[in-house]
Structures are given as C-alpha cells and as structure tokens.
Amino acid sequence: MDRHGDTGTEEGRPAPGRGSPRLPDIIRWQEQHFGRPLAWDCSKVLRRAGRCLFLDLGEWRECLGRTGCPPRAPQSGSRHVTEHHRIPSHCAARRLAALVLCGTILSPAFAPPLVHADEATAADGTIRKQQTNGEQRQKRQRQEKRKKSASPLEEIVVLGARVPQPLRRAPSAISVIDQDWIAARGVTQVSLLLRDVPGVEVSRTGPFGSQTQVRIRGSEGNHTLVLLDGIEMNDPVSGFELDFADLMTSGISRIEVLRGPQSALYGSEALGGVIDILTRLPQAPRDFALNAEGGSFGTFRIDGFAGLAGERTRAGLSAAFFRTDGVSASPSGPEKDGYRNAMVNGKLVSRPSERLEVGLVARYVDARSEFDRQDFFSGLVLDANNVRRFTGFYGRGYARLSLLGGRWTHLVAADFTDTDTDNFANGDFSGSFSGGRQKLTWQTSLRFETGPAQQRLTAALEYEHFDFRAKGPSPDSPQNQKQNDRQVSLVGEYHADLGERLDIGLGVRHDDNRTFRNDTTWRTAASWSVSEAIILHASYGTGNADPTFFERFGFFPGSFVGNPEVRPERGRGFDAGLRIAPTEGFYLDVTGFRSTLKNEIATVFDFATFTSTVENRQGKSKRRGVEVSLSWWPLFDLRLLGSYTYLKAREADGAIEVRRPTHIASLGGSWFFAGGRGDANLDIGYHGRQRDFDFSAFPAPRVPLSAYWLASAALRYRLAGPLWLTARVENLFDSRYQDVLGFNTPGIGVFGGLTARY
Template sequence: MTRTLLTSTALALLAVPPAFAQTANTSEELDELIVIGALDPIPLEDVTSSATIIGRDEIAARGDAFISDILRGSAGIAVSQSGGFGGLTQVRLRGSEANQTVVLIDGVEASSPFTGEFEFANLQTANVERIEILRGEQSALWGSDAIGGVINIVTRPGGGAPSYSAAVEAGSFNTVRGSARIAGRVGKGRASLSASAFDSDGIDVSGQGGEKDGFENLTLNGSFAYPLLGKAARLILTGRYQDAEAQSDPDIDFDGALDNADRLRATEEVFGRAALKGDLDGGFFYEGSAGLTLVDAENYADGAFDNASIGRRWDFEGKAGWRGRALNADHRLVALVESETEMFKNDGGIPGAGENQKQEITNDAVALDYGFSAGPALLNASIRRDFNDRFDNVTTWRVGAGWRFAAIDGKARASVGEGVTNPGVFELFGFFPGSFVGNPDLQPENSTGWEIGWDQRVDPLNLDLSATYFESRLENEIYTAFNPDFTSTALNRQTESERNGVELEASWRPLETLFIDGALTLLESDENGAEEIRRPETTGSLTAGWRPADRWRIGASADYVGDQLDTDFSTGQTITLDAYTLVGAVVGYEFADGWEATLRGENLLDEDYVDVIGFETQGAAVFAGLSWKG
C-alpha cells in the first residue's frame, strides 16, 4: 500500500455524505449522555467510574490548536511533548503508559496498529464538539489497551438549516492555521464536511541554534446520518483523513544530545466507520458496524528515504440489547460480538530485513454489559472474553456501584476492574534490524485497579465537585532493555508497578456568562519501589470563560505541571525536571454579525520548561485570528 492509495481511500470515505460518533443522537441529546460509559450511551450521572466531559465552550475558552493541550486541563492526565508543534506527543492517563489508553475518534479506534499508541501531535481542535474521558481499567468494555482508561473525541454533527463557517489565524513562529465547515440537512438526514490546515516554521528543537523544525497538518472530516426506517434503522457514516509532516533533530552520535540535522516524518492516517443501528419495540435495540484504521508513516534523513511502516486495522462489531423497567427498577443489558484484524508491514530501509517485518494479528471477543438503577441505587457490571491468535485468551471484568443522596444532592461511587494491553508489533518483531530486536515471547501487560469517589452538586452556587481516590497494580510491564553495543529489545518486568492517587475536579457557573473549571491530581507511580519517569506527582489546571458583553468573549487557562523524573541518555542517569506553569488566553470580539476577531496567547509567562530531556520547547506566542459563521 502506498500513500497514494491511502489518500484515495480517504477521499472515497469523504465523498459519501459523511458521520458522527457511535450514535445518531443530536449534540443536544449527547450533552446528557456519555458515549463511552457503557456499551451503549448512558447518562453521565449513571456512570460509576470517574468520567469527565469537555464541551465546546471549554474548548473555545482555552483556544488551543491541538487536543493534547486541551487535555492538560483534565484530572489524571499528563502530557509529554518532544519539542514544538508536531513533536511526538504522549498522553498518560493515571500514570499508565501512552499505549495503555484507548483513543477513539467518532467511534473508530485511532491508535497506531504498530504500537497501540495514538499520536496526539496530529490531532487539531478544529471541528471537535466534545471530549469524553473515562478513567481506570476499562478493558471489559473496550478491550486491549484500556488500562489507564478511554478518551473519545466527538466531532461536530450536521443538522438543521444549512450552516457555513470559516476561520484563519496567524502569529508566532510564522504559524498559520485555518478551517472551514459546511453542515445541514440532507433530505431526512444530516451531514457535515470540514477541513482544517496548520503550518508553522516551528523552533529548533535541538537548541543548537540551527534550522527550525517545522510542522504541517491537513485534516478532512465528514459525517452523515440518515433514518432508513425511522428509528428502526439508521445509517451512520464517518470519515476522517489526516496528513502531517513534522521535522525534527536526531541524536546522530548517540551521546544523548540532539544534533542539528534534517529529519522528516510524513504520516497519513485514515479513520472510517459505517454503522446501522435501530431502536425496536419493547425497548430492544441493535447496532452493527465496521471500522477501518490506516496509518502510513515514512521517515526521511537529509531528504532521502530512511524507513517506513504501514498498519491497517479492521474492526467488525455487532451489538444487541434491551432497555426497560421491571421489578421497580430500570435495566440495561447489552451483548457484544467483535472481530478485529490488524496488519503490519515495515520497511526498515535495509534490504533482506526478513519476513518478520510483515505480520497479521487477529482478536475476537464477546462481552456483556449490564446496568441497574432503582431509586438511589446504581449498579454497572461488564465482562469480556478475548480470543487472540497469538496470546492466551483472557477474561476481563469491571463492577461499579453508586448511591445517590438526594437530600444533599451527592453521589457516592466505587468500582473495580481489570485491564490488559497486548504487546505492540514493534516490540514483538523489532523495527530496525540489527538495532532493536523484537521479542515474540512477550506476554500481555495486565492491571487490576479500584477507585472510590464522591460527586457533589451545590445548587445555590451552581457548583459541581468531584473527588476520586484510585489504586492499580500492573504486572508483566513491557520495557526496553539496552545493551552496551547499542542494541535493545523488549522484555516483561518480573516486578509489579503500583499507581495510586487523588483526582479533584470542580465546575462553577456563578453567572450565565461566566464559568470556571478546575482540576488537581496527586499521583504516585512506582515500579518496584522506584518512581517512574514522565509522571509528575502533581498537576493542576484552571480554565475560565466569560462573556462580559454581547459581542465580547474572554477565555483563560493555567496548567501547572509539578516536578517529574526523566532519563538523561547522555549520562544514563535519572534527573528531575523542574515544575512549570503554562498560561494561555484568548479574547474575541464580534465586530459584525457572524464576524469575530480574536487575539490569542500561549505560554504567556514565557516559561523555559522541559517535557522531555534534550528537546527545546516553545516560548511565549501570540496569534491573531478572524472567523465567520453564516
């Protein structure tokens, strides 16, 4: 498969009136639901795990160009970015590794088939309606990789009268970004089509005073939903295409420090999904779907091809369930059958690398998900059995309970469950022949965790509070073992990793025109008693949005990242990275109907901070923008 074929596939997906998430609900209906809280969307108040929804107002108030920066404002999340725009960006949830969190975009599992890790550097905020975050071991619902939890990106659906919008912004680092969208009714259905582009000269990530490392990104997104037989049969289609080129600097002489050299990574990603779902008499419902993920990554050194990898994931699901009331209680029961096939092909740039660079892995699964609500009592229970053609079959489960205290408008909740992450194809079979040697004997990682929490509503203040304590224990953790001759391989640890912490969240709406959201996380993440790297013990965030007048809006954010450890590869020692605070703000003024001018700032304190040792980060930046809605 070539990049041309990937592009053709993307255009084919988007040429069909293109969709939206796992449900045909409107965005207004979704405001009361969380798509990933169960095998069928359920009210957020019925979830017994720790969950957060970031809406469009919060995204707009922060003004960030990329989803990873929005996620900095959520409890339990740590972000590590290697350099500036386009640098490898990893998101760790509750101290888990970056490949231990399932990431969905409109219902499609978007992580790389090679590593199980999603590249957040390529995910823009343009056209994103909301972000759902479900924390804790969730493999009983979402299969492999859901150890830290699940992140679901939901794009804006179409519907209503035809609407049009466009925006452009330019500023520091010779950065330009723009977006456009059209949406509306198509007969009885609804559709939307959007495009966004980002281009920046960036910074010199090596810090050696050499050439700047730029980044380009183009994203196309489409959705289409149509009632074939009313509610009894609804067709839902979604398509997304991402094309990115990121320049970077390598460590040529292996001394642990980056050298100013010309390296380029070009990535094409295609995500597509087709679903048929319906609600039948008596509370019965069904959904059948097929999802496709394609990732093509090519690396270039000094303008010449170096290596490439291609991955494809096909996912077929069938769900059937019942929602109803019996014995003075509300019930929900959903059964799932799933089949997933992942194909991998790698070109390490060395002739005769061997057939192990082309592999295929198949995983089938069955699952049951049950929900119970009676008066103040809540119960959720899930169980899943995975049948893998390479690893031992595994059963994962999760049970949660809650109790609503109506007199004080509070809810107590607790849950316990298991998670599993299968080894990635690079870990199993290697990537660079003669350098990183694969280990086909690797065993899946598995984790058991529990949490207890309290959610409190304070009506007189229009204030929502949430507090959660969690613990988890990870076994068979996969790590990279380095040899003196610069070769390396992947191994399972014989010791356990333990993670525990406290997550606090607050959302205050003192006025219709003002909101303030806050989050604080205290985390301990240890491997055999030693603190793990790139996991700050303390993170905190404040986000505020205010409309002081009809045509004005102001947004501001502050994200605090505490001290954290990292490995200095020049010495082989572990060192402490200093804490930092990133402050951002955006001001918008609607100077004419539908027209808005904006001024936005990032890192306004001009913090000289480090996320990953050896990589320079961006200083203070200012951007001016113009948008139109019609």
C-alpha cells in the same frame, strides 16, 4: 451548542454569533412581558439591578418587575416602537445608561430574541418569524442548555457503558470537554485541551508536531484507548498508541475522558482509560464557518465547516490546514523544526424511519514533521535534517435498529483504520512502517423492568484483524517484513437502576487471540445517590495490553531488535469518589484511585549485541492518587473550570516512574461580555516536578525536571454581522520548560485571525 457549533455557551449566558437586540426591540419586548418598558425609569433600574445581580432568573423578573415607572397607554392604530421612544431630554443620558445596563448585564432575562430581516412585526406588536430564520430552533437549544445547566448530573455521556447514559448513572470517573470550552480556548491541538483534565499527563518531545504522549493515572501511553466517533484511532504500528501531535481540534465538538481500567468494555489498550472524541454535525438547516489565523513561529491555520440538516438527515464536512516554522527541538541548535497538517473529516447521520438510524464517518490526515536526533553517546539533542511523513485514514459505517418502543436495540458496525509513516534523513528515504485494523461489531441491548428496578442487558461480538508492514530503504533491507494477527471477543454487560438511588454495573469480556493466551477481563461499578445533589461512585476492574507489532517484530539496524516472546501486560485498578452539585451551575468531583501492573514491558540494552530490545519486568508497579474536578458559574456570565491531580507512581523495584509529575493542576475561566458580542478565556496550568532519564550517562540515571507554569489567553469579539475577530496568546508567561529531558519547547506565541459564521 449554538447553530455554529463552536461558539455556543451554557444556557442563560449570552450566546455570541447573532448580534445584539436593537433599542426599540428591547423596549417593546419589556413592555409585553412586564407591562411596561423597564428601561424608562433609569435611576430605579440602576438601583434595583445592583440588588438583583446575583438572583436567579425568576427572582430577577420579580425584583426588577417592581420598578416604579407606570406603564404607558397603547397608541392607537399600529404600535410602532418609535412612538414609545420619546425620552425627555433631561433624563436621556441617565436612561441611556440604564438601558445599557439592562441590555448588557441582564440581557438574557430582559432582552428580546434577536430580530432579523426575515422577521416581521404584526399589528398586535408580536414578532412573527418566517420559516427561514431558525429562531425557534435557537430557542429550543437555549431551553435544553438551561435544563442541562440546572442539572449537570443529567448530562448524557457516551463512555462508562456500552450504551450512553446520564452522568448521574455513570459510576466511573468521567470528565467532559464540551464545545463551548473547545471554542473558548481556541487552541489547535487536542493535547492542549487534555492538560485541563484531572488524571491526565501530557508529554511532548519538543515543538509543534513532535511526538506527544498522553498518560492516564500514570499508565503508559499505549494504555490509553482513543476513539473517534467509535473508531479506534490507536496506531497499529507505533505501539498501539496514538501520537497526539497529529490530532487537531478542528471539527471536534466534544471530548470525554474515562479513567481507570476499561478492558472489560473496550478491550486491549484501555488499561489506563479511554478518550472518546465526537466530531461536529450541523445544528441548523445550513451551518457554515470559516476561520483563518496566523502568528508567531511562522504559524498559519485555516479551517472550515459546512453542514446541511433536514428533518431526518444531518451531514457535516470539516477541513483544516495548519503549518508552522516552529522552533528547534535542540536547545543549542538554530535550525527550526517545522510542522504541517492537513485534515478532512466527513460525518453523516440519517434516520430513514423512527426505528432505524444509519451513519458514516470518515477522516483523513496528512502530516509532515521535522525532528532532531538524540546522540547515543552524549544524550544531547542535536540539529538534524530528519523528516517524518504520516498519513492516516479512519472510517466507520453503522446501522442501529430500535424495537419494542426503543427497549431493544441492535447495532451493526464496521470500522477501518489504516496508517503509514515514512521516515527520511537528509532527504533520503530511511524506512517506513504501515499498518491496518479492520473491526466488525454486532451489539444488542435490552431494557426491561422488574418492580421498581430498571435493568439493561447488553451483549456484543467483535472481530478484529491487524496488519503490520515494515519497509527498509532497499528491497533486501533486513527490516522488510509483513505480520498479521486476529482476535474474536465476546462482551457482556448488566446495568440496573434500583429505586432511583442505587445503580450497579457488571461487565465481562473474553478475548480469543490467535497469538497470545486467551484472556478474560471484568469490571464492576456502582453509584449511590445520597440526595439529588450528592452521589457516591466506585469501580473495580481488570485490564490487559497486548505487545505491539513493533515490540515483537520491530527492527532498526544496529539499534533495536524486537522480542517475539514478550507477553501481554496485566493490570487492575480501583477508584471511589464523590460528586457534588448542590446548586445550579456548580459541580465538584473528588476521586481516589489505586492500580497495579504486572508483566510490564520495558526496553533493555543488550551489551552482547550493543542493541536494545524489550522484555517483561518481574513484580508489580503501583500507582495511587487523588483527582479533583470543578465546574462552576460564580456569576451570570463567568464560567470556571478547575482540576487537580496527585499521583505517586513506583516501579516494581520502588523507583519513581519517569514523566509522572506528583502534582498537576489547572484553572481556567471564560467571561462573556458586551451582551454576548464577545468572550475572553484565561487558562493557567501547573505541571509539578518530575523525573526523566539522563542518557548522557550509562546506565541512564533518573534526574529531576523542574516544575513549570503554562498559561494561555484567548479573545473572540464579533465585529459586524457574521465576522468575528479572534486573538490568543500561548505560553503567556514565556516559561522555559521541558516535558522530556533535552528537548526544547516554544516560548510565548501571539496569534490573531478572523472567523466568519453563517
């Protein structure tokens, strides 16, 4: 990413944020690198550029370097650029057109690094930089991005193993949403970005701020483990499930999605997959950004970032405020359901010595959402004055020690999660749920070699303590209670790189839970490099999901009673796929998967008490499908991302599972224009037909929900200096759709704002 963290692009593409080269600088730089200023001979440059447009960087230089204008003799004394900028009047217009062509379409290859006031021109014509300009840092970043763009399989991913590894070595199905794509989309909620990931389905019960579930490969929402810089964000209260309505994109630099059962590596809640979110750190000694935006539905957003970086320490602080009047969740009601979210995130990473790294992460969220009620008898969503207030604090401190030249590493970490949800009806307090998770981790990893094989052994010990507190509207309310649980886990992992082609991984985990029967999960995976561009990968694993506090002890008077006897869910899954990266800038992954789930926990209605509860279903539910992921640079300044998912999910009795569309697809593109001054993004998603429960009848039948298209567009353009203009359109086609039967969703929305980056 570039110095601003949210505006970078793939190496070789124009990087916005620094301005365009000046005309004299382009001429001088071209003369130094090619023996003459290429822009002089306008007609030949234009003809040659047309032939060279789709060649790589080295071929461009060779091709355009043959342009015929003879070099000019150096001027005596100081070589001021103005002496070379004497263009005959009869050719001025044509040569200006040639210069514009070189400076826009071919600027990354034939334009100089940008010159600032803190740079000086030496007598020999070279640009000498002072210590404060950061140009050397930007050059190194571009070189690193160029290398990554040329070899996408070498990108380092955090997920897939207990220790980060290149994507080439990751035998599991992993997708990455990088900083460039997050910035180009410009959306406010992480759930909107996850719609572009294969195997992921997003369901939102109404407008902004409504409950938002994310399912991976047809699993339940509480089978998706969400990590924030290693902190488990899953709410200990609401079904060990994260409500993605409160997760904003501000301050986020990267998202990784690991699909398939991963309990052997990450424990309960990772039965369907894992989403890992990394927050932002500064990429320059001083890194600042401020963004303000407003638009449809009475929406306003302001967020900022401030970061400082030294030789051994980097620290960043992100803050954001978002509010919207929204729309009514009821299709027939005029009352709007608004939402407000305030967030602060801090991150510090320091290396006191070459062998020791320490870090701190803290995030605080305060959200308020208005929501409507669903009538018990008619099943209709009706206007209501209901309010949910959510606060969450997430913290982590860690220390990592490297010994034996980095071959032997030790990690000690302490994580803390605390959430509180208060509910109000017509202004009166109606109840609250709060909970906490405290986690201690020790991990050691040793790398060693035996002949041509490079191997790694990892062992970990984890301790977790959970708290659950429920409070009713009065001191003697029947739902008032406190519960707790604890678990100790042992984790072991083995990874081997056999001869640069075959990678295998084995993982096992044993959970000692105070409440449930102890459980052991395991996972095996392998990848085989057929060639530098083709990799086969496969994995098989088991997983578990413990019943939540709410499922065991939850209580709503006259509505729901928990079941303390419910048992953990068990599952297993297999996937196999193919990764292809035949050329620079092209990456394709096709993966097939199959999974089963037994002891599935489901809600049932008790006619004797006229209340709901939960119980374990008999038999196994089955899911299978295919995922396709595409990343491609078809042109020098055009990036495309695509995905497709086919899913067939059936319950144990053969019924189609609700809110699991058979087909999901997306295609998005970012185009960088005006020599890096701006970029435009268009994203189109298809959400296929699915089924949902119709609660207007009893027992509730499964009815179809229509397929829909959802598109968005975004534009960023640098006006002057550090000031950028931003604009975006959500629901570009003004689609009328429902993710959950009966709940209204917003129509087309237009938003605009300004961003300043320093």
